[in-house]
Amino acid sequence: MNKTYDAIVVGGGVIGGAIAFNLSKRGMKVLLLEKDRLAGKASGAAAGMLGAQAELDGESPLFQLARTSRALFGDLADELMVASGVDIELVEKGMLRVALTERDQQEHQTIIEAHTQNGETAELLTGEEARKREPTLSDEVTGAMYLEKDGQVSAPQLALGFLKSASALGCVIKEDLEVHSLRFSNGKVTGVTTNEGDFMSSHVVVTGGVWSEKLISETGLQLNMYPVKGECFSVRTEAPLLTSTIFTPGCYLVPKKDGRIIVGATxxxxxxxxxxxxxxxxxxxxxxxxxxPSILQGEWEKAWTGIRPQTADGLPYLDEHPDYKGLFIATGHFRNGILLSPITGEIMADLIEGKSPAVDLSSFRLNRLNRKTNPIAR
Amino acid sequence: MNKTYDAIVVGGGVIGGAIAFNLSKRGMKVLLLEKDRLAGKASGAAAGMLGAQAELDGESPLFQLARTSRALFGDLADELMVASGVDIELVEKGMLRVALTERDQQEHQTIIEAHTQNGETAELLTGEEARKREPTLSDEVTGAMYLEKDGQVSAPQLALGFLKSASALGCVIKEDLEVHSLRFSNGKVTGVTTNEGDFMSSHVVVTGGVWSEKLISETGLQLNMYPVKGECFSVRTEAPLLTSTIFTPGCYLVPKKDGRIIVGATxxxxxxxxxxxxxxxxxxxxxxxxxxPSILQGEWEKAWTGIRPQTADGLPYLDEHPDYKGLFIATGHFRNGILLSPITGEIMADLIEGKSPAVDLSSFRLNRLNRKTNPIAR
Amino acid sequence: MNKTYDAIVVGGGVIGGAIAFNLSKRGMKVLLLEKDRLAGKASGAAAGMLGAQAELDGESPLFQLARTSRALFGDLADELMVASGVDIELVEKGMLRVALTERDQQEHQTIIEAHTQNGETAELLTGEEARKREPTLSDEVTGAMYLEKDGQVSAPQLALGFLKSASALGCVIKEDLEVHSLRFSNGKVTGVTTNEGDFMSSHVVVTGGVWSEKLISETGLQLNMYPVKGECFSVRTEAPLLTSTIFTPGCYLVPKKDGRIIVGATxxxxxxxxxxxxxxxxxxxxxxxxxxPSILQGEWEKAWTGIRPQTADGLPYLDEHPDYKGLFIATGHFRNGILLSPITGEIMADLIEGKSPAVDLSSFRLNRLNRKTNPIAR
Amino acid sequence: MNKTYDAIVVGGGVIGGAIAFNLSKRGMKVLLLEKDRLAGKASGAAAGMLGAQAELDGESPLFQLARTSRALFGDLADELMVASGVDIELVEKGMLRVALTERDQQEHQTIIEAHTQNGETAELLTGEEARKREPTLSDEVTGAMYLEKDGQVSAPQLALGFLKSASALGCVIKEDLEVHSLRFSNGKVTGVTTNEGDFMSSHVVVTGGVWSEKLISETGLQLNMYPVKGECFSVRTEAPLLTSTIFTPGCYLVPKKDGRIIVGATxxxxxxxxxxxxxxxxxxxxxxxxxxPSILQGEWEKAWTGIRPQTADGLPYLDEHPDYKGLFIATGHFRNGILLSPITGEIMADLIEGKSPAVDLSSFRLNRLNRKTNPIAR
Structure with missing residues (x-):
């Protein structure tokens, strides 16, 4: 077995999958390593909202990234279907960010102004108008913001779609294989040491979510990430209860293509x-x-959790390591990994190829972190 | 394949299992037929409380039956273990029937008097005394009745224990086999017609829970049963939260041997x-x-339902058919099928052998039902 | 609750679903009753082959029915997707009927002639040519018949697609609800009696697979059906092993869209x-x-069974009852229920509406069965 | 939360559980950390044979250890039942090591001599005598060795019994918590760094099976372990097929208490x-x-794998680290972890308490391994 690759991706979630897919499309020979099961952690657990506007502040540097990524889903759905036969179950029926109090409504006003300045539109609705769109909404709903472009996908199917498409393009994927440490020579990454031996490459991308911390800490860089558990459950209803996703900061209801509603998340x-x-x-x-209210008449299906990777400043890391050439890091997407995966795949493939991404990455650089000097002597 | 048996039991739940076990012990060649899976309905779904005192009114004719049955569990646990290796997970740590209101406490007073007159004891506790026994009880608990002898078992294991023990004693058990109709000749039962052909016996016992109605209605007898759905769920806790079962009419918490707590039931x-x-x-x-309150910190395991068989007067049917000799009926145990299964097994085996059971069965007779004349002309 | 419907469908499998869907499309108010779970028996267990040519003798009256039905799948896939969002996972990559012996090859020759006379084409391949198409085929394969139009679908998804689409068009669907008997008046069907009461309609269609026998036997008609168990299992492979379905009379391998291969069936x-x-x-x-051979390197997923409804002469029943007006029967599809469901849905909807179906039904009539006189006196 | 403990056990399998149980019994305050789920790897996957004689060469240093451990199971079963209510499902019906060839029979002769010299007995049977004991054995069986004392348990229940009993004695158990590195000071272990912060103790025991390698390699010690995957499956039979365990080097059949037979292992x-x-x-x-042969009529239940930890010389490591005081290692039990867990628990508790174990440990020492000098500079 030849153990040298053009690039090694560490992590078999949606971010790792997106990067492996983009690199494979560009003709690189890629190896993807997953320590447990593919899409077994946060990626498989997500509700799949593409809430660029519902979730993100118009002033955040993430907002532009999220808008750009959201716009990629239409073509991506077709591309992954052709490459792998996987349906990512894209639904483009918009999102209702719902207000229960006057304060919620004022917040909507502020959000909408920021969005407008950033080139997005949003429709402000009264409670009655919201119930006209979604008749099952409670009388306690006093207003809403309708976000037409905030769609949703099946998160596990998206991860699977990236991974299967990468595989169809020649990417080698291995499960149950843990990377123990990175290998370096002369300030450059040279490969990884795993529980099944060494694999060599001059490009290694770490996409291990909150589990990335440990591997990267060997390089003297403290990612300062922390895990945030999210609990969800799903319901089956006889007739469809909702068309759009219903969003509030504390709870959302996502009506999936197959008739289930996912309720999340703690x-x-x-x-x-x-x-x-x-x-x-x-x-x-x-x-x-x-x-x-009528959600309570639904049939219980199941509950699950995901552990999302959060950073100290709430922004992901998308960068090459400041001290080790060829070592790349893409993690810290918190609740937005599904939404940001298409653009993350493209950006990281650009960085690895030495191209300049079209997106401004200054907020996602690793130079905002402290680091120890000379941690590794190999 | 010889298709003639000493007795045929229709229904593979805990009642059918108990009867098949008793008949097999007495040397009869028994066939048990289950239309779906063994213990697949109410028997497998029950929480397993042996609440003779917690659940039953001292004045009900069921009370004496329940007391007698409860007393059989100790020896039964050993007997089934020896015969089949199945552990029914008997726990004899008592039950706390808990009061949240003054009215609940008055009710306890009344219950206790009736029990005392019937030869049972029960200890009346203040809220504080109850919390001394079970420190996780909420401050809202203002009093309790401690019922030392009301234990609990694993309901699925009990059903399995009866069935496996019957099987070890020679009983033939068939799943996925539905009885379409009963066969008669000269006012006597002669066997059953199933989706896999006919099986012959001069003794047929119908123990199909609420699904018994249909088969028996062919004989002109209306059992007037109705289904009552019960929903339950189970929790895992790191350290044990409870020793005794906590009972109120609307909700109970049963701490199982393996550390789970079953919460039931709607x-x-x-x-x-x-x-x-x-x-x-x-x-x-x-x-x-x-x-x-601390139950909320527990880990969600799963939820399920059972469909319990209820009768119009709330009492089970334990009798031979008034018109057809050799046809026996044992059903309608509602929420007490687990508790009543040992005595039901013995009673029905007595009736089938033509012996007089030691228990007064007058309240459980079929002659309290109306019936059509001459329904079957075969 | 209004309990009168334009039509009642008994059975929630693929045949019941197809009929309910067609009736609902034509504006009828339909009730569908399923005694267990939707698509819980043969329909959910099938491998989903559309083997009109691979499975059926060109001389069989089923052959024309199957060809016509197969041609409906392309439009149906789109129609169900729009109506319900369910993807039936249609794959149109053909089937390879494979020969291991000289006798197999001679059989292929005969089959191909019959097909040609019936207006179908099939390509005869040498072993080498077959391996060029499917390089993982064993060297023991000495020849093959390539059937371009024999595609495949996901059987559970097809059943679900029919049922969800019917539901979206207003059909009421109830699970866990068993029909005890049919209701008649003056030689006409008037409804059904179930374990949850009576439902009235002047059109009742029985589509209960092999479980139809019992209900119909009340009318004096012996369907002479028998159950045929089929066992299957599924495999996951890292890279796709197959493009087309591989078929032999004793074993087939169906490569599903999601990368699994279903191997069937006993x-x-x-x-x-x-x-x-x-x-x-x-x-x-x-x-x-x-x-x-390389299938053995695949990952084991799971195994399951289905009970297929077979008739004495191997042909399904698609007809109105000879003695009871308004009572329709659609069952006995054996291994071809998935393939025949679209045409069965249309035919039965025609019959119920009193229209003449475009297809010759003479071979599928009930008049080929014996019946008792005057069985019911209601 | 006080984060200092008398001992920290790294690994929540049967070995970690046994050690935590013994330490807790001796009054120590123990913390057990598991990176995934308790008993989620090899311990939960084992068939539970106690094959001291069937599996082990009489000349191996493991043989005496295994004999001693096997003798502990009777009392242990009672002790764990009392402490935690968990039934480890001990079956003491012996093992038949079966011969199919003349060479197998000669091997039995040699084994029996070694056993006799080591104080164990074994009965040599002809094929016919073997079939008298186990009538379902095939005619191809030409002889057997009956090992009366080689019993079996439920492996997952044993692991759970140790862990729940430790917990009942005050041990704190945490799942999903990964130890990133060990902490040292002045040549002594001082605790562990995990993904949820640091925990301090002057005694740390690493029991992580084949996953121990990585943690220990930080100390400059190469454990030279390798993973050995084992696949198993289970069968349900209507009537019991076997009383004793049937053993051959390539395949064994273990009849469990609940009627299942486990067939292992690759x-x-x-x-x-x-x-x-x-x-x-x-x-x-x-x-x-x-x-x-009749096993093929059994009902398929499920299949699973375990990854067993093997060492270069086939002997486990049971020792304190040669360079770091307070750091203990107990791993490398390969296929004998279940059998050896009781004695391993006692031995390691002795070592941690500074007592001399009653067993000769010279073959299980770490000094048979090479090590780097000064690997850690902390």
Missing amino acids: VVPNTFNQQVTLEGIFSLMAHAQKLV | VVPNTFNQQVTLEGIFSLMAHAQKLV | VVPNTFNQQVTLEGIFSLMAHAQKLV | VVPNTFNQQVTLEGIFSLMAHAQKLV
């Missing part, structure tokens, strides 16, 4: 524990009932 | 639909939290 | 038992290995 | 990949069928 920082607690389910149910 | 009459609804889970969680 | 007549036996898996593996 | 070295392959199942079935 925000439990600083734990890697992947248990679903009764408290998580109970609080989500209480919240969801306030938004759409 | 009461949804007149539906055969086996879906778990969000509403069911949500209301149980709200109720359980009031009793033991 | 033929075990006269049992309703739904267990997967080791023998079933073992014999399928031995057979599959002969066709595509 | 031996696939040098992979961490946890997939079950068709090849694995197929070869086990072929082998099992040769031993007990």
Whole structure:
């Protein structure tokens, strides 16, 4: 077995998949390594909202990145279907960011102004208008912001679509294979050491979500990431309850293509524990009932968790390592990994090829982190 | 294949299992037929409480039957273990019937008097005393009744234990085999017609829970049963939260041997639909939290339903058919099928052997039902 | 709840779904009743081959029906996607009917002649040519017949697509609801009696697969059906092993859109038992290995069974009851229920509407069966 | 949260559980850390044979250890049941090591002599005598060795029993928590750094199976372990097929208490990949069928894998680290982790307490390994 590759991707989630797919499309011979199962962590657990406007502040540097990424999904859905036969279940029925209080409504006003300045539109609705769009919305809903372009996909299918398409383009994918450490020579990355031996490449991308920290800490760089557990559950309803996604900061309801509704998500920082607690389910149910009372008549399907990677300043890392040439890092997407995966795949492929990405990356650089001098002597 | 048996049991739940076990022990050649999977309906779904005192009114004719049955569990656990190696997970740590209101406490007073007159004891506790026994009980608990002898078992294991033990004693058990109709000759039962042909016996016992109605209605007897859906869920906790079972009429918490707690059960009459609804889970969680607040920190395991067989007067049927000799009926145990299964097994085996059971069966006779004349002309 | 409908469909499999969908499209108010779970029996278990030519003798009256039905799948896939969002995962990559012996090859020659006379084409390949198409085929393959138009779908998705689309068009669907008996008046059907009460309609269609027998036998008609168990399993492979479906009479390999391969199916007549036996898996593996040796390197996913409805002469029943007006029967599709479902849906909707179907139904009539006189006196 | 403990156990399998249980019994305050799920790897996957004589060469240093450990199971079963309510499902019905060839029989002769010299007995049987004991054995069986004391347990239940009993004795157990590195000061271990912060203790035991290598390699010690994948599957039979365990070097059949038979296990070295392959199942079935032909009539349940930790010389490591005081290692039990867990728990607790174990450990020392000088500079 030839163990030298043009690039090695560490991590088999949606970010790793997107990068492997883009590199493979550009003709590179790629190896992707996953320590457990593909899409087994945050990527497989996400509800799949593409909430560029619903979730993000118009003033955040993430906003432009998110808008650009959201615009890629239409073509991507076709491309992945052709390459791998995987349907990412893109739904473009918009999102309703819903207000229950006057303060929520004022917030919507502010958000909408920022969006408008950034070239996006959003429609402000009264409670009644919102219920005309979505008749199952509760009477407690006093207003809403309709975001036409904020669609949604199946998160596990998206991850799978990237990975299967990469594989169809020649990428080698290995599960249950853990990278123990990175290999360096003369300030350049040369490969990885795993529990099944060494693999060599002059390009290594670490996309391990919050589990990236450990590997990168060997290089003297502290990523300062922390895990944020999110709990979700899904419901089946006889007739469809919703057309658009219903969003509030504390709870959202995402009507999937197959008739299920995903209700998410709790925000439990600083734990890697992947248990679903009764408290998580109970609080989500209480919240969801306030938004759409008839959801309680739905059939329980199942609950699950994901551990999202958060950074100290809330912005992802998309950069080459400042001290080790050829070592790239793409992580810290928190709740926006699904939304940001298409653009992240393109950006990182550009960086690896030595091209300048079309996007301004200054906010996502690693130079905002402290680092120790000379940590590795290999 | 010889298709003649000493007795045919229709139904592979805990009642059918108990009867097949008793008949096999007495040397009869038994055939048991189950239309789906063994213990696949109410028997496998039950929480396994042996609440003779917690659940039953001292004045009910069921009370004496339940007391007698409860007393059989100790020896039965050993007997089934020896015969089949199945552990029914008997726990004899008592039950706390808990009061949240003054009215609940008055009710306890009344119950205790009836029990005392019937030869049972029960200990009345203040809220503080209850919390001394079970420190995780909420401050809202103002009193409790401690029922030392009301234990619990694993319901699926009990059903399995009866069935495996019957099998070890020679009983033939067939799944996915549906009885289409009963066969008669000269006012006597002669066997059954199934989707895999006929099986002959001069003794047929119908133990099909609420699904018994259809088969028996052919004989002109209306059992007047109705289904009552019950939803449950289970929780895992790191450290044990409870020693005894906590009981209120609307919600109970049963701490199983393996560390899980089963929380049950909703009461949804007149539906055969086996879906778990969000509403069911949500209301149980709200109720359980009031009793033991820290249950919310537990880990969600899963939810399920059972369809219990209820009769118009709330009493089971344990009798031979008034018109057809050799046709026996044992069903209608509602929420007490697990508790009543040992005595039901013995009683029905007595009736089939033509012996007089030691228990007064007058309240459980079929002669309290109307019937059509001459329904069958075969 | 208004309990009167334009039509009642008994059975929630692919045939019941197809009929409910067609009736709903034509503006009828339909009720569909399923005794267990939707698509829970044969429909959910099928491998989804559309083997009009691979499976059927050119001389069989089924052949024309199958050809016509197969031609409907392209438009149907789009129609169900629009109506319900369900992707039936149609794959139109043809089928290779593979020969291992000289006798197989002679058989192919005969089949091809019959097909040609019936207006279908098929390409005869040498072993080498077959391996050029499918390089993983074993050297033992000495020839093949390439059937371009024999595609495949996801069987559970097809059933779901029909059912969800019917539901979106207003059809009421109920699970866990068993029809105990049919209701008649003056030689006409008037409705059904179920475990949740009566539902009225002057059109009732029985589509209960092999479980139809019991209900229909009440009318004095003996359907003479018998169950044929089929066992299957599925495999995951890293890279795709196959493009087309590989077919032999004893074993087929169906490469699904999501990368799994379904290997089927055993033929075990006269049992309703739904267990997967080791023998079933073992014999399928031995057979599959002969066709595509590298399948053994694949990852085991799971195994399951389906109980297919077979008739004495191997032809389905598609007809109105000879004695009871308004009572329709559509069952007995054996291994071809998926393939025949689109045309069956249209035919039965025509019959119910009193229209003459475009297809010659003489071979599928019920008048080929014996019947008792005057069985019901209601 | 106080983060200082008397001892920290790294690894939540059967070995970690046994050590945590013994330390807790001796009054120590223990923390156990598991990076995934408790008993989620080799411990939960094992068939549970206690094959001290069937598996081990009488001349191996492991033989005495295994004999001693096997003798502990009777009392242990009671002790864990009392402490935690967990039934480890100990079956003491012996093992039949079966011969199919003359060479197998000669091997039995040699084994029996070695055992006799080591104080164990074994009964040599002809094929006929073997079939008298186990009538389902094939005619191809030409002889057997009956090992009365080689019993079996439920491997997952044993692991759970140790862990729950430790927990009941005050041990703190955390899942999804990965140890990134060990902490040292002045040549002594001082604790561990995890993905949820630091935990301090002057005693750390690494019991991470084949995943121990990485953590220990930081100390300059090369454990030279390699993974060996084992695939198993389980069968359900209507009537019990076997009483004793049937053992051959390539395949064994273990009749569990609940009526299932576990068939194991393949031996696939040098992979961490946890997939079950068709090849694995197929070869086990072929082998099992040769031993007990009627196994093929059994019902398929499921298949799974475990990754066993093997060492270069086939002997486990049970020792304190030669360079770092307070750091202990217990791993490398290969296929004998279940059997050796009771004695390993006692030995390691002795070592940690500074007592001399009653067993000769010279063969299990770490000084048989090479090590780098001064690997860590902390």
